[in-house]
Amino acid sequence: MDTKKILIITYYWPPAGGPGVQRWLKFVKYLPDFDIQPIVYIPENPTYPIVDANLGKEVSDKAIVLKQKIFEPYQLASVFSKNKTKKISSGIIPNQKKQTFLEKTMLWVRGNLFIPDARVFWVKPSVKYLEKYIVENKIDTIITSGPPHSLHLIGLVLKQKLKVTWFADFRDPWTTIGYHKSLKLSAKAENKHKALEFRVLNTADTIIVTSKTTKSEFRAITNKPIAVITNGFDTEPLTTVTLDSKFSLAHIGSFLSERNPTILWESLTELLQEIPDFKNHLELKLIGAVSQEVLDTISRFNLERYLNNLGYVSHSEAVAHQRNSQVLLLIEIDSAETKSIIPGKLFEYMVSNRPIIAIGPKDSDFAEIITETNTGVFFEYTEKEKLKHTIKSYYNQFLEGKLQSYGVGLQKYSRKNLTKELSKLIHSKV
Structure with missing residues (x-):
């Protein structure tokens, strides 16, 4: 089987820390084992709320990584309060009753002016750069991963401009995610979020989600194919484990x-x-x-x-x-x-x-x-x-020294097995 090239558009990538980076870092690690060449497009100067320098060592040497600059409003907001900006950008939203005026203002701006999110300014320059790259390198498959859901807008425009197969991967839902109601959305902003969600879900060739409930929610919005590929675990080096004495x-x-x-x-x-x-x-x-x-x-x-x-x-x-x-x-x-x-x-x-x-x-x-x-x-x-x-x-x-769990059927959630399922999906669209 010939190696297939795919373009993966993601925001979170080493040195980003936290859960958002793990999914595609691990998919990219194993995709070459299934005759797929991953080309990863990421921001050159992102504002990551959490940094883990050690994750850079896990980037596959078989991956091609493309970078383009991004304008980040969070960089400007941090002038007023770096700590509050970092928390809000990482999803930690203060209790509504205890929010300061600055926190309320930042949440309103985030929800009503930056739709679908503060990375929306990356869409146009990314489309311009990637359109040329896709044509020159004869790429016929792209994957966008959100949140941030702005990245799905990159996929939306590229799909409209080029004859590419587009997979939209949702690590989390869009308008039904828990913090969405905390963004102090106006009716106009709420409708715009839903309209963009509808367009993405009905334009992508295949939707990928991480849970059955998200699949059911999206099924009410689109008839496009929806695949459930959960997150998973990777094989970590085994070390001697000494349990806490407490x-x-x-x-x-x-x-x-x-x-x-x-x-x-x-x-x-x-x-x-x-x-x-x-x-x-x-x-x-x-x-x-x-x-x-x-x-x-x-x-x-x-x-x-x-x-x-x-x-x-x-x-x-x-x-x-x-x-x-x-x-x-x-x-x-x-x-x-x-x-x-x-x-x-x-x-x-x-x-x-x-x-x-x-x-x-x-x-x-x-x-x-x-x-x-x-x-x-x-x-x-x-x-x-x-x-x-x-x-x-x-x-x-x-x-009694007997506390332990005895898991069964875990292997289906290994990152390599999940990547195998993803690769079948990708090759099926050839």
Whole structure:
């Protein structure tokens, strides 16, 4: 089979850190194994809220990487408040009741003036550059990955101008994503978002999504083919694992205000009162960006003495914490809009051999995955007693030195297997 060239248009790429970069970094790593030459188009001067210099080592030496400058409004906004700009650009939106005037203004500008997002100024120069490159290099397939959904507008124009096959990859939904309602959208802006979403979904040749719920939502908007290819886990170098001596409950990733799980804090507080030695063993490990509201709530429940707030660490360090911690926490916002969200870290959690405690809305897509793989227990926000009982059970297993998860059927979520599914999709469009 001849090697097929594809152009991948993505915003997040090393040295970007966080979950957004992992999906296409890993697809690009394995695509050459399936007779596909990846050509990756990225911004030359992006504003990444999280940086992980170590990820540069994971870029495939078989990938061709193209770069063009981008105008970033976040660079200008950071003149007024670098910290607030960084948090908003990374998706940490302050509680509406506690927002400052500057935060409210920044959110209004973000939602109403930059549609679909602040990277919209990259669309025209990218189309101009890529149109020429595609023709000269005889490329017939392009993939856009969002968010930021502005990148789908690049695909939209290129599809209209050239005879290319276009795959639009949605790592997250567009107008139904949880933070969309926080952007203080006017009716005009809301309608424009929906109109652009409709055009993208009905112009792309194939839509790729990461969950069944997103597929169902998009199916109501378009009749175009929709494929579900989840995120996954990669094979990490095995090192000797020394488990934490404490009964550590670790949350890895952004801990947003809306993800603040009161039932967890209540359960831990009650267990501290009911079990004499629990206070000598408990540790709360928070790794990644944490909203002030979450930290305030932890203090309100008098749990700060058990808190180990490590902040952002490199991806390799995060993987080490996943393997060393006693229990892994996975928290999603209690909202119908977040049922479709399957956090990327779930898949790395699943191969860590540590049990997962997951809290989220009813009928969450990730609840099904946790159950079918036997990697943890899922709780709705109303199931405090069930949660408390499980923590107590895990604690007793910890005391006996028997706390572990026993996952089944994990291999289908490996990055290489998922890339194989993607490659079949790409080759089927030849």
